[in-house]
Amino acid sequence: MTQRLPIIVFALIMAVIPFIPGLPPFWLVLMDNIGLAALVAMGLVLLTGVGGLTSFGQAAFCGFGAYTTAVLTTAYGISPWLTLPLSLLVSGIAAVALGLVTVRLSGHYLPLGTIAWGLGLFYLFSKLEFLGRNDGISAIPPLSIGSFRMIDPGAIYFAIWIAVLLSALLTTNLLDSRTGRAIRALRRGHIAAEAFGVHAPRAKLLVFIYAAVLAGLSGWLYAHFQRAANPTPFGAQAGIEYLFIAVVGGAGYVWGGVLGAAIVVILKEILQSYLPYVFGGQGQLETIVFGILLVVLLQLAPGGVWPWLMARVPLQPNRKRPDISLKLPARPRAADTPTVLLQIEHARKQFGGVIAVNDVSFDVQAREIVALIGPNGAGKSTTFNLITGVLASSGGNISVQGKSIDRAPPQQVAKLGIARTFQHVKLVPDMSVLENVAIGAHLRGSAGAISSMFRLDRADEARLLAEAARQIERVGLTEQIDQPAGSLSLGQQRIVEIARALCIDPILLLLDEPAAGLRHMEKQRLAALLRALRDGGMSVLLVEHDMGFVMDLADPSWCSTSAPRSPKAGRKRSRAIPR
Amino acid sequence: MLFLVQDGVTNGAIYALLGLALVLVFAVTRVILIPQGEFVTYGALTYASLSAGEMPGTAKLAVAMGVVAMGLDLFAGRRSLHLRGLARAFAINIVLPSAIFALTYGLAGRHPPIAINITLSLLIVAVIGLFLYRIAFQPIAHTSVLVLLIASVGCHLALQGFGLVFFGAEGQRGPPISDAAFSIGALRFTGQSIAVYAMTVAFIAGLWLFFGLTLYGKALRATAINRLGARLVGIRTTLSGQIAFLLASVIGAVSGILIVPITTLYYDTGFLIGLKGFIAAIIGGLVSYPLTAIAALVVGSVEAFSSFYASNFKEVIVFTLILPVLVLRSLAAPAVEEEKD
Numbered sequence: 001m002t003q004r005l006p007i008i009v010f011a012l013i014m015a016v017i018p019f020i021p022g023l024p025p026f027w028l029v030l031m032d033n034i035g036l037a038a039l040v041a042m043g044l045v046l047l048t049g050v051g052g053l054t055s056f057g058q059a060a061f062c063g064f065g066a067y068t069t070a071v072l073t074t075a076y077g078i079s080p081w082l083t084l085p086l087s088l089l090v091s092g093i094a095a096v097a098l099g100l101v102t103v104r105l106s107g108h109y110l111p112l113g114t115i116a117w118g119l120g121l122f123y124l125f126s127k128l129e130f131l132g133r134n135d136g137i138s139a140i141p142p143l144s145i146g147s148f149r150m151i152d153p154g155a156i157y158f159a160i161w162i163a164v165l166l167s168a169l170l171t172t173n174l175l176d177s178r179t180g181r182a183i184r185a186l187r188r189g190h191i192a193a194e195a196f197g198v199h200a201p202r203a204k205l206l207v208f209i210y211a212a213v214l215a216g217l218s219g220w221l222y223a224h225f226q227r228a229a230n231p232t233p234f235g236a237q238a239g240i241e242y243l244f245i246a247v248v249g250g251a252g253y254v255w256g257g258v259l260g261a262a263i264v265v266i267l268k269e270i271l272q273s274y275l276p277y278v279f280g281g282q283g284q285l286e287t288i289v290f291g292i293l294l295v296v297l298l299q300l301a302p303g304g305v306w307p308w309l310m311a312r313v314p315l316q317p318n319r320k321r322p323d324i325s326l327k328l329p330a331r332p333r334a335a336d337t338p339t340v341l342l343q344i345e346h347a348r349k350q351f352g353g354v355i356a357v358n359d360v361s362f363d364v365q366a367r368e369i370v371a372l373i374g375p376n377g378a379g380k381s382t383t384f385n386l387i388t389g390v391l392a393s394s395g396g397n398i399s400v401q402g403k404s405i406d407r408a409p410p411q412q413v414a415k416l417g418i419a420r421t422f423q424h425v426k427l428v429p430d431m432s433v434l435e436n437v438a439i440g441a442h443l444r445g446s447a448g449a450i451s452s453m454f455r456l457d458r459a460d461e462a463r464l465l466a467e468a469a470r471q472i473e474r475v476g477l478t479e480q481i482d483q484p485a486g487s488l489s490l491g492q493q494r495i496v497e498i499a500r501a502l503c504i505d506p507i508l509l510l511l512d513e514p515a516a517g518l519r520h521m522e523k524q525r526l527a528a529l530l531r532a533l534r535d536g537g538m539s540v541l542l543v544e545h546d547m548g549f550v551m552d553l554a555d556p557s558w559c560s561t562s563a564p565r566s567p568k569a570g571r572k573r574s575r576a577i578p579r
Numbered sequence: 580m581l582f583l584v585q586d587g588v589t590n591g592a593i594y595a596l597l598g599l600a601l602v603l604v605f606a607v608t609r610v611i612l613i614p615q616g617e618f619v620t621y622g623a624l625t626y627a628s629l630s631a632g633e634m635p636g637t638a639k640l641a642v643a644m645g646v647v648a649m650g651l652d653l654f655a656g657r658r659s660l661h662l663r664g665l666a667r668a669f670a671i672n673i674v675l676p677s678a679i680f681a682l683t684y685g686l687a688g689r690h691p692p693i694a695i696n697i698t699l700s701l702l703i704v705a706v707i708g709l710f711l712y713r714i715a716f717q718p719i720a721h722t723s724v725l726v727l728l729i730a731s732v733g734c735h736l737a738l739q740g741f742g743l744v745f746f747g748a749e750g751q752r753g754p755p756i757s758d759a760a761f762s763i764g765a766l767r768f769t770g771q772s773i774a775v776y777a778m779t780v781a782f783i784a785g786l787w788l789f790f791g792l793t794l795y796g797k798a799l800r801a802t803a804i805n806r807l808g809a810r811l812v813g814i815r816t817t818l819s820g821q822i823a824f825l826l827a828s829v830i831g832a833v834s835g836i837l838i839v840p841i842t843t844l845y846y847d848t849g850f851l852i853g854l855k856g857f858i859a860a861i862i863g864g865l866v867s868y869p870l871t872a873i874a875a876l877v878v879g880s881v882e883a884f885s886s887f888y889a890s891n892f893k894e895v896i897v898f899t900l901i902l903p904v905l906v907l908r909s910l911a912a913p914a915v916e917e918e919k920d
Contacts, residue, residue: 054725101902111728112611112861113901119854120898127891240732247729288744291737295715298730302722 007169014161018154028153032225034258034265035160039218041245041257042167043211048243049251050175051207052187053103054111056239057118061212063125063234064091065219070137070229071130080143080224084217091216092209099208103201118239126231136230143224156225163221164258167214170453171254174210177452177461178438178445183207185428185439192426194410195388196419196504197443206449248297250304252430259306267293321481322434322465324473328444331417331505339401341366341508341539342387342418347396349382356382359396364508369530369540371550380543381423384510387541388420389413400508414443419501420510423543425493429486433477433496436485438468440503471499475529491517495526502533509533511542515549527552581766583883589772589841591879592779596834597856598863598871599786600827605860606803607823609724610716613731616853617738618704618831620846623839624746625832626700627753634687636745637703638680644710645676651714676706693756701832708828711738712820720820721806735850742846750848755840775837782830783872799823855882855897862904874904 018028040058048054068090069083098117105113126134143150143159150156174180182203185193190200223229232238241264249260271286301308342364349357357379364370372380385391387398389410398405400416408416419440427436441464447457472481475495480488485496494514501509511530515523523546530540530553544550597615604612621637628635649672656664679702686695715734719726757770790796802809802819810816834852835844859878863871878897885896 048725054728109861111725112857115854116858116861116898116901120895123892123894123898127895244729244732247725251725285740285744287736288740289737291733291735291740294733294736295730298722298726298733299718302719302726 011165018157028157032153032157032160034261035164036218036222037261038164038258040215040242041261043214044246045257047207047211051183055114057114058215058242059234059238060118060121061091061215062219064094065216066223066229067131069220069223070140073141087220088213088216091212095209095212099205103204119236122235138228140223140227160221168254173455174453177457178447179449179452181439188428196440197411197414250306253306256304256306322469324466324469326463326466328463328467339366343399345397348394350394364539364541367534369534369553372543417507419504419506421497421501421512423512427485430484432482433485434468434481437472437499438464440500441467471502475499509540515546523549587880587883589775591876592775593834593838594856594859594878595779595872595875596830598859598875600830601860604823604827607799608820610727610731613735614738615831616849618828619835619852620742620849622700622704622832623835623844626836627751627839629696630754632688638683641676641703641706642680645672648672648710648713704832705829708824712824717817746846750843750845752843753839771840858901
């Protein structure tokens with residue numbers, strides 16, 4: 001409960017503020033604005049800071065929320081409370097429509113795409129007749145409970161800040177869950193997450209909708225706070241400002257969104273009210289100073305203010321160790337009789353004119369350790385990518401237990417019980433070792449986003465974390481369990497990847513250069529672990545350059561020496577030598 | 580119909596120029612240059628002010644930014660101050676903008692020929708572009724695209740604010756470069772629109788040659804692909820960034836000067852023009868110059884047609900145009916992408 005304490009204190013302080021005697025009502029307006037901006041920024045934290053999807057278009061979703069309630073309450077006389085779910089629904093539906101397009105964008109296309117539809121929607125709001133064009137809609141009724149009408153800023157203050165606190169709580173809960181880990185893994189690229197069964201586009205769409213619904217909530221509150229809605233606050237400038245708030249506060253931290261909103265709103269207010277005195281009321285001086293301050297701030301603290309602040313507060317959250325007695329159901333295993341687990345026949349992968357994998361055939365039996373060896377560029381890692389569905393093969397056949405997996409996506413391959421590690425470590429550096437490893441158990445849990453937000457996932461979650469902790473113990477990294485994965489040595493990070501792969505309860509483990517960066521003793525321990533896994537019924541396929549390590553594992557190895565060659569060049573530099 | 584196409588091509592040519600500049604800057608520095616629009620307005624309105632015999636405030640801004648840049652250079656090089664470096668920094672940061680300022684001060688109000696006004700406007704904006712990189716982006720050149728983007732937004736806000744201070748809220752127009760005009764069939768060509776086409780083609784060809792054939796061009800491309808690698812082989816990445824910004828600001832100013840005789844420009848018009856250049860640049864994938872140019876012509880034409888047939892929804896149509904393209908582009912992107920942070 002110690003983690004909850006600061007939040008409770010914060011909530012109490014916020015509850016007391018309006019009752020401070022002599023507090024100028026103007027301050028309450030400011031606080032209301034901070035709350036409204038914080039809601040949108042919180043969604044952006046999840047979307048941009050955590051999920052890695054930069055959006056300039058959040059203001060448009062506020063517009064959906066605000067206009068929905070504006071139209072329904074003024075034209076149809078529906079109670080504001082009834083329009084709340086409708087506002088959220090409309091924002092959510094808009095997010096699904098835009099999200100299906102947007103989350104498929106990658107790299108810099110994404111932020112630019114959001115600018116584009118953000119602007120498009122802004123112009124749409126300002127041109128549509130039933131939304132009142134540029135003038136918007138006025139005379140929106142205030143929120144009311146019984147005869148208590150929330151007209152003055154001190155009254156709606158409670159509605160706004162209750163919404164902020166609840167959202168913050170739900171968002172933190174969501175991040176600290178099975179779904180949350182999947183979302184947090186996305187920022188570092190989707191390949192690793194997908195190898196453990198995370199459906200990346202679905203997870204991205206989820207955060208996109210979540211952020212849009214928060215923005216819609218902010219828009220709904222805004223409409224009843226201002227009691228009017230016009231297109232200006234939902235334009236591109238506002239969208240840019242929300243993103244700015246998230247970055248200033250510290251994109252990636254839920255409370256960073258709240259802090260950023262406070263900083264930016266107050267700063268703008270100060271600039272707007274005092275600059276004209278200093279420089280004489282000429283032009284948009286506040287925009288100039290605001291822009292310059294923004295650049296200066298980014299140069300001083302590119303990570304945002306919240307992490308900078310937290311690094312100075314001696315408040316260490318004491319993490320609870322998972323109870324490792326909890327068990328997840330194990331995967332049914334094939335009988336002891338030797339059967340072919342993985343069969344690769346004439347697999348081929350061609351990138352344009354380069355043949356990366358040329359006519360490779362081999363198979364892996366149950367309870368067998370097989371090594372792929374060959375020079376750099378021989379196509380070993382590409383073969384891994386073909387097996388795990390990261391790449392589609394250009395020819396040949398790959399099957400697992402007799403079933404073809406040629407066109408199977410990575411998630412499907414993971415479900416069959418094939419787990420892998422990566423040549424270039426793909427962990428989330430700012431997540432703890434435990435959380436990283438728990439991503440491996442993703443497919444063995446079932447709790448969804450909604451149940452995580454309301455903490456109904458705890459039993460499921462405890463079992464996942466127990467499994468993760470057990471695998472960490474198995475590979476001998478219990479002491480590092482709470483450290484951020486990025487702080488470990490490269491060799492240890494490779495071991496963390498193995499623990500993560502073990503969490504899937506695999507029948508076949510694919511290890512890409514697991515011994516690179518390990519010391520002699522660590523290699524021996526790894527070899528012992530691999531032997532123990534084999535004796536427990538698992539098969540291992542590994543790529544390794546350390547021949548001593550490979551020979552020590554003493555199983556038949558298959559050598560691949562097919563170096564890449566271009567069909568145009570027509571040179572025959574090498575050939576595949578089976579066994 | 581035909582005049583719509585002609586209108587579209589003229590607008591499109593301007594968008595193409597801006598798109599080129601955006602591609603250039605993004606490729607070299609990873610900055611998505613939102614202030615590109617400000618370069619346009621600064622160029623156009625500086626030229627208009629000079630033509631009207633007024634002293635443009637942008638000249639003062641250039642001097643002020645030079646002083647800040649000098650301060651940053653001094654601070655950055657405080658451990659290894661030596662005379663040559665100091666002299667070089669002083670020449671670029673202080674002498675250059677001061678000389679331009681003096682020249683502008685001396686010539687403003689005497690109604691010099693158009694060519695001189697154009698040259699002065701280009702010089703002023705070019706220097707501002709150069710200093711903008713030095714002050715705002717050089718210190719954070721290594722950070723993520725997102726941080727650079729936000730900084731870019733900050734620059735846009737500040738420069739737009741300065742634009743209001745310098746040029747006021749009133750729109751301005753400048754004198755055309757040439758009054759010549761002739762007709763082919765139903766179409767009327769003005770000297771101005773011919774100049775627009777010629778400059779666009781010249782810049783596209785010039786950039787293409789610069790990047791394809793010269794050592795500096797190749798160095799810039801190398802910086803774009805791998806900063807660290809470029810530094811290790813001796814390319815000064817800060818210089819690459821400065822060159823990119825210099826070129827971008829000149830291109831922006833040129834487009835501004837080209838359109839200010841055709842349409843009235845306000846201090847904040849640049850943002851929208853720049854964004855349309857963006858759309859072209861994105862459709863071109865932020866990498867290909869010819870594709871960007873073609874895309875810009877498409878954007879210009881769509882805008883011309885939609886302003887004729889559905890003028891209310893002109894902007895909606897133009898900005899929605901991008902979505903299908905983006906989707907196609909993302910789908911065509913390679914499946915295995917190594918993440919960077």
